[in-house]
Amino acid sequence: MKKVEIFDPAMCCSTGVCGPTVDPELTRIASAVYSLEKKGFAISRHNLTDDPGAFVENKMVNQVLVEKGPDALPVVVVDGEVVKIAExxxxxxxxxWFETAPSELQEKPRVRVSLNVNN
Structure with a gap:
């Protein structure tokens, strides 16, 4: 089974729905990753803001950042090899990569919100 890691640029959230405008590319990738995770596939995302250690530990990603700077993000690694830079x-x-249909990668992540109205 393939293993895919996506190394995201620094951002406040991975879904693209925070901030003044919605980034459709982040929404699309969040849906695809969520769908793949639910199916048990080995896919993960690392956000430079929340998980800088992953960028340091992965020598190839670290080298891309040293050579090209943060504009090279996102970096996509498949089975230990960098396959995409800056997209x-x-x-x-x-x-x-995961031998599935594109139509199966469109499930939207569900976010639970709880409100405490007793305060």
Whole structure:
């Protein structure tokens, strides 16, 4: 089974729905990753803001950052090899890597919100 790691630039959230505008590319990749995770595939995302250690520990990603700077993010690693720099994988690429249909990678993550109205 393939292992895919996505090394995101520094951002406040991975879904693209925070801030003044929605980034459709982040929304698309968040849906695809969520769908793949639910199916048990080995895919993970590392945000430079929340997980800088992952960028240091992965020598190839670290080298890309040293050579090209933060504009090289996102970096996509498949089975230990850098396959994309400065762009996210397409839904079709993800489907090909995990031998699934692109239509199966569109489930939206569900976020639970709890409110305490007693205060």
């Amino acid at each position: 996210y994988p397409t839904t079709e690429e993800l489907a090909e």
